[in-house]
Amino acid sequence: xxxxxxxxxxxxxxxxxxxxxxxxxxxxxxxxxxxxxxxxxxxxxxxxxxxxxxxxxxxxxxxxxxxxxxxxxxxxxxxxxxxxxxxxxxxxxxxxxxxxxxxxxxxxxxx
Amino acid sequence: xxxxxxxxxxxxxxxxxxxxxxxxxxxxxxxxxxxxxxxxxxxxxxxxxxxxxxxxxxxxxxxxxxxxxxxxxxxxxxxxxxxxxxxxxxxxxxxxxxxxxxxxxxxxxxxxxxx
Numbered sequence: 001x002x003x004x005x006x007x008x009x010x011x012x013x014x015x016x017x018x019x020x021x022x023x024x025x026x027x028x029x030x031x032x033x034x035x036x037x038x039x040x041x042x043x044x045x046x047x048x049x050x051x052x053x054x055x056x057x058x059x060x061x062x063x064x065x066x067x068x069x070x071x072x073x074x075x076x077x078x079x080x081x082x083x084x085x086x087x088x089x090x091x092x093x094x095x096x097x098x099x100x101x102x103x104x105x106x107x108x109x110x111x
Numbered sequence: 112x113x114x115x116x117x118x119x120x121x122x123x124x125x126x127x128x129x130x131x132x133x134x135x136x137x138x139x140x141x142x143x144x145x146x147x148x149x150x151x152x153x154x155x156x157x158x159x160x161x162x163x164x165x166x167x168x169x170x171x172x173x174x175x176x177x178x179x180x181x182x183x184x185x186x187x188x189x190x191x192x193x194x195x196x197x198x199x200x201x202x203x204x205x206x207x208x209x210x211x212x213x214x215x216x217x218x219x220x221x222x223x224x225x226x
Contacts, residue, residue, distance in 0.1 A: 032212040043201055043217030051212055089153065097142055097161055099215050103153035
């Protein structure tokens with residue numbers, strides 16, 4: 001039973017445009033969400049997070065939006081750069097110690 | 112520099128052999144984790160440990176074993192009972208379980224290939 005879902009396995013965006021990566025979750029007990037970026041053959045690196053008491057968190061070019069009623073969150077990257085090309089994982093923290101990850105979305109930013 | 116070190120980066124083993132993957136952190140983190148990544152399946156939790164001398168099974172623990180004798184170290188043994196051991200293994204740590212809403216930090220991973 002996959003509790004965190006990323007339904008788009010890949011996304012291509014032109015350089016300078018906005019990238020929107022989506023994530024859905026099923027467990028209403030989730031109250032903290034994270035986005036990680038991963039390059040091939042490397043470990044994921046933390047990008048940005050959001051607590052369920054907020055509906056938006058922004059850090060530079062990265063903004064995460066949370067819609068609790070829809071159990072949906074999204075990561076916006078604007079403007080997109082070629083170096084943003086990577087796999088992006090959505091994750092949630094369950095019971096303070098268990099990180100549950102989605103299957104990832106491969107973003108390709110075209111120059 | 113603080114961080115998580117996984118070694119080796121690439122590992123080859125013959126089928127039927129046990130193999131141990133190393134994970135060391137100098138971040139003074141209490142919790143440590145092992146994940147496995149397969150194509151199209153995201154990161155799946157194998158084992159996690161909240162404190163020294165204690166660990167719990169994750170979602171796919173069968174065929175794996177761990178130990179947590181020191182706070183800094185959380186080695187993973189892939190046993191011959193693991194049916195599909197070839198994968199990319201990731202170790203992670205997080206600061207404290209009592210501190211809510213913190214991120215996990217990952218090592219660079221170990222690519223295990225069983226031939």
